[in-house]
Each structure stands twice: as structure tokens, then as C-alpha cells.
Amino acid sequence: MTRKAGRRAMRPMAAVAAAGLLALVSACGGGGSSSGGHGSVEGSKITLSVQAGLVPQFKKYAAAYEAAYPKRKITVESLPDDATQYVQQLVTERLGNKLPDVLMNVDYAANQLADGNITLDISDRLKKGDLGLKGSNFLPQFMGQYRPVSHPEEITGLPVSADSTTLFYNKTIFQKAGVTEYPTADWTWDDLYRVATEIQQKTGGKYAGMSPTLGTGDQPAVYNPVIHAYGGYVYDPKTHKSGIGEPAAVKAWTKLLSAYGTASPKYSANAGSVAKFEQGQSAMAFSVRATVPTVKQTLKDDWDVQPMPKIDGKSTVGGGSYGLSISKSSHNQDAAWAFLAWFYQDNGGMKLAQATGQVVPPTQQGVDSGSWRQLPAPPQNEAAFAQDAKDAYLPAALPGKSAKVLSDSVIKAVQEVELQHRSVADAFGDAQKAVNQALASEK
Template sequence: MLLAGAGAALLTLTAACGGSSGGGGSVEGSKIVLSVQNALVPQFKKYAAAYEKEFPKRKISVQSLPDDSTQYVQQLVTQRLGGKVPDVLMNVDYAANQLANGNITMDLGPWLKEGKGGLKGEDFLPQFLGQYRPVEDPDEITGLPVSADSTTLFYNKDLFQKAGVTEYPKPDWTWDDLYRVANKIKKGSGDKFAALAPPLGIGDQNSVYNPVINAYGGSVYDPKTKKSGIGQPKAIEAWKMLLGAYGTSAPKYAADQGSLPKFENGQTAMAFSVRAVVPAMKQSLKGDWDTQTMPKINGKSTVGGGSYGLSIGKTSKNKEGAWAFLAWFYKNDGGMKLAQATGQVVPPTQQGLDHGTWRALPAPPKNEDAFATAAKDAYLLPALPAKAQKALSDSVKKAVQQVEIEHRSVTSAFQDAEKTVNQALQSR
């Protein structure tokens, strides 16, 4: 249900031919191949058609890339070794550091600072743009976010009413409020449906546990010390609160993703998710449902999220043509207008949040402000080196399973998880 790492869709743009040997290239007459994951091919064909209609001398053909994230990264690495890095490629938050270290992505910072083609770095929400700042070179910017994917609380009013509960989520809700109302729904429903989808899912929801740990005063990863703190006292408090949902306000832990209750199928009254799922949800979920901002802890927001973005290949021979496409794509009346019309995209700019056309789309949900507020408040996981990122994901899931299945103590399970992540950070 929740967009894990927000990396569900991956795309690449590849130059077919042309461009100068110096890497500049020309804009008019450029021929660009747009390669996207299979799920995105139909939508990006629309972007390509719109771009060609506005600029008849520029051509784009749409091709597909593997849907699997590992295969996607490996293909880019292979292209780099073969001297065929795409002109424009899709980046994604968890892979941005790896792609930068592999000399696959170009530093866009100088052109963003210049405002080349009307595209300025200062226009983007800083925390989302920050996901494309390499750990080793934080002054660089190697990608531009496409959507400000931020977690919100979805709720089904029909299921609330079936349980005899009319206390709907409010902006000032705390996690205590969330659990309290979930318990009311559980009791009133007679367990005919779930009150709350498990906040940690199967243990893989970093866009939930990262901001929650931060709100408690801890950290999943501190880029200054280059260490993880998932086993420290503040983090342990957060884990206990999140794990406490299993078997009480949410169903018991299950290692099978498919067995979890799904909000879009009307199986749970509340769940955390992002704007990207709304179009599919409208098709599958009938009735009265809406969204609200995430509950708070100690007065702090617990909004998380992630993004995928667009980058330019470092060795591209047509950087000018690639930049021209990006400049068009991020214009409010260009590609971003088409992207918003899908209902999946929340613009990653302040202007887009306040005045974007996505706000005028038909309900549900009615509370569009929840997405805008979430994007502004989102606390995103700092980039970790590739090995450590995988170690974090695997270690957290393992620790959750140890607590819920093997009944190990929260403290010992996550202290061991922290050691594993820090070993990975040291060995990179």
C-alpha cells in the first residue's frame, strides 16, 4: 500500500544519435530515446507526443527498462561501462548516491543556479531536492524530483460509521489519538475489518519509521557522524510505539505482504499512503473516503516520503537537448501539467503545491491540503551508501520479525540491527 522508498517507477532517456563530441550537442534536430519502466510507458508516450507537438524538430521515441530496481541500476552501470550512458535518465532516492558515485549522473547544480531555461534549483522543495545531493559531494545536485511523494493518513468514513465511530482524523491528532480511535473501530466492528493497516507493514516502511524516530529525537542515519542510531534509546522508544500496533489497533504481524489488509479494497478503516496511489484507489474503492495529515509526536510532524527524479547522463553528448527536455517537463504549463492530470503527482515546487492544477481534480479525496502540507513538512531519510542502504532495510525487517515472531526484546533486536548497519557503513 505504502510507496516503499517511492521507487516504484524508473525511467531512462537515451540519445539515439547526434550531438557534439564535446558533450554539448544541439537542441533543435535532437533525437532522444525515452526509456521507462513498463508501467510508465503509456504515460511517457503522452509526454513525448506533447513535447514533439510543441517542438516539431525534436524527436523522442519511448522504450522500456526493467521494472526490477536492481536490474535497472545494473543496466545503467553496464551502459556506463560500454560508454552508452543515457542523455536523461530517471533517478530514484535510494539509488541516487550509487549512480553519482558510478559517474552515471551529471551535476546539475551550475545550470540550476544559473536558471538555465527557466529551471532553478531554488524553486524546488529543498528536502526533496536534497535526496539528489551525493553523500560525498553534497554541493552537487544530480537529479530533480518529479513528485513530492509524502505520507498521509487515508481513512474510510464508511467503515468508521459501520463501527459506530464518528471521530474522524484531524490535523492535530497525535499517535495516541490514532491508536485510541483505531481501538474504538476494532471494538465496534467486531473485527469484521481492520481498523488500521500495520504502520510498519512487514517491517519495510522507512517512510514511516524514519520520521517517527526523528520526532522522538533519534536518527536512523546521521550523515555528520556517518552512523546509524536505530538501536539508541530514543529510537527504541519509537520502535516500541510502532511495534505496539501489531495485534492491537492493527492486525498481528505477517511476513507476507499479500496478507496485509488493503485500504484500496475496503479491508481497513485507516492506512498510511501517498498521492501516487489515488488514481488506482478511485477505481477500486467506492464510497466516502478522504485523507488527513500524519499524526504528531511531541508536536512534531511524522511525515515521511521519497521521490524519483530525472537526471542527465554525465557522459551525454547532448546535454543541451537533455536540459531542454527537463526545462519543458518541469514547467507548470508543460510536462508537469500533464503529470498532474494523472492524479498521481504532487508538484515538488512551492508554486506547484499552492497553485498546481492537481488541486482541481475531482474528489475523492476532498482534503487536497493534506498532501500539500505533507510535502512541506516531510522529513526524508538521508542518502546512505548503496551497501548500507540495503543493510538498513534488511536489518530493520529482520529485527521486526525477531520481535514479533521470536519474541525477542525490542532493545536487543534493534541494537544488533544497528551494529549490522554501522558495519556496512564502515566497510563501504
């Protein structure tokens, strides 16, 4: 169930092109509404498009759905895994009136797709609980990623998994380093750094104490909640401003960057050289439930998980999601809704999704008592994923091409601090200016 595109924003020129196409789509208007029927369910044929990496799994879901409802048919089609191409293809299909009935949505693109009249507002149906699918059943912060900034009363998608950051740790490396203090649910970031530094020093750098918290520079699922815990913000949709250079954020960046060269290896812009937990190169790392099957397959050491460490008693859990949406131009919205209602049932698609080991259902019931919690270990401490899903802080996405400017500006600031020894306040002060200029152009 891993989304290949991740949380990467679009490249500059592609962002401009996609933004232009989306503006054209929006100007053309869009048909359909959350209450529209547009055809019968029995005997229906609908199309469903997801990124290529997810096609094999969704074909299994489609086969199970057709087995449960033999008179209904689903064709699964492919969208590009690349984030830029993914958005552009949906825009092109909208202009040609060739959108699928159900499409994969992603947190970083949800605003664009909604403003471009690609995704349907399903808030009315969710309020009514049509076919048992109720909005109130979902974790609000994950549902919130599909509330467009321009129309927060709308809901244009449903998250597939509560993808939350969690602390992974390798007990075998701890033992090799002679360190017996394993992570606990009460750990602070100071505890994390202290033990990680001890491991790195005692092994002479053979093992990283932890994989770099910011990787090569840009990990929004990590820095957003840390900045929030310090009382700051990355983006405030009410003021349409970024605060990544404000004093509270500077404290957060200072904490995050202090790991390089102590708790983690020195900074490297080469992603291939970053210590990887699944390859047994680091004692600890922040990751998500979606990576568990890969870790189980590649890492033969003894490992487990704990909730994210805290700052001043505050959670620092981040995350993201991909979701499923109904297109505005679908000719059979009732049939598309019927599939979604089946997919999110505990004995429907969600049962199959949980069996992959990658999915924590984004519902209160699914988090607390879903079948994913009975899968074979490792990890043993499944409760950590449940706790972090509930605690996850998921901020509003930046609109349009400003998201790409944020990503580029953060990476640049990190490199200036680590490689050019520029002050954190100066580097991120300039980064904030660049992002706010981009945000101003979005108005």
C-alpha cells in the same frame, strides 16, 4: 506516475555485483559537465529511459513535447522495474557508453549513480536558471535526495513528484463501527491508535482499525520521521553511523510496534494477508498521492485524507521520489536540459503529470496552486497532501549495500519482537550493530 521499484534496496549478491561494476565505472572516470553544450537543441534527437511501468506515460510526455517543438525528437526506452536490474542495466550501459541522454533516477539509487559517474551534476545550470529552470523553485528536502552524500554541493537529478505520506481514512467503515470521531489535522499518534483500536474492537476484527504502520516490517518512509520526531536518527552521514538501536529510536520502534494486535491485526510476514485500504479492509492507512487513482478506482466507500498525526507536536511525514537526470555521457546535454526545462513547466509536462491524479509537483508553486488541486473528489481534502509535502522529512540514503543491510536488519528485528517476543532494545541493538558493520565496510 507510480514507480514500480518502490524504495526497495538490492538483494545481497546483486548489490555486491552492482557495487563492483559501479566502482569500475567510477574508476574509468566520466565525461560531461553541467555547463557542457554538446550539440544544438533544434533538430536534436535524444533518448529518455524510465522504468517499464512509466513508459506509457512518458511516451505521452514525449509526444506533447514533440508537438510543441516539431524539430526536436525523443525516443522513450525502458528500464527494468526491478530495483536490482534497474541499477545493473544503467551500470552496463555506462560501461558500453550507451546511456540515454535523460534517465530515470530514484532516491535509493541516487548516490550510487552519482558515484558511478552515470548522472551529471546540474547544480550550475540550476543556479543560473537556464531556460527558466531554477533550483530555488523546488522543495529543498526533495531536491536534497539528489545531492550525493560524497559531494553534497552537487545536484544530479530533479524530483518528479513530492511523494509524501498522508493519512487515508474510510468514512464508511467508521460509520459501520459506530465511530464518529474522524481524523483531524491536529491528531496525535495516540489519537490514531485509540480510534483505530476502537474500530477494530467494535467490528470484531472484521475491519482493521488501520493497516500495519510497518507492513511486514520495513517501511522507511514511516519509521524515519517517527524516529526523527523522538529525537533519534536512522543514519547520520556526518558520523557514518546508524542509530536505530539508540534509546530515542527504541522509543519510536516501541510506538510503531505497539499497533500490532490492537490498532492493527497481529503481525504477519505474509504481505498478501496484510489489510489493504484500497480493498476496503482497513479504516485507516498511510499512503501517498501516487496511489489516489488506484484507490478511486477500487474503493467505492466514502473516504478522505488528513495530514500525518504528530508526536510531541512534531510532524511525522515521510516520503520519497523518483526523478529525472541527464547522463554524463550524453552527446547533447543542451537538448536534454531543454526537455527538462519543458517538463517542469506548469504548462508543459507538469500539467500532463498532474492530470494523472498521481503527482504533486515538487515545487513551492506547484504544491500551493498546481492544477492537481482542482481534480474531482475524492479526496476532498487536497490541502492535506500540500501540507505533508512541505513537512516531509527525507533523510540521506545509506551508501552502497548498507541500505540492503538496513532493510534486512529492520525486518529481522521486527519479527524477533513480534514472533519471538524479544525486547525492542535487544532486537534493534543487534540490528544497529549489523548496519554499522556494513557502513564501516563502505569506507
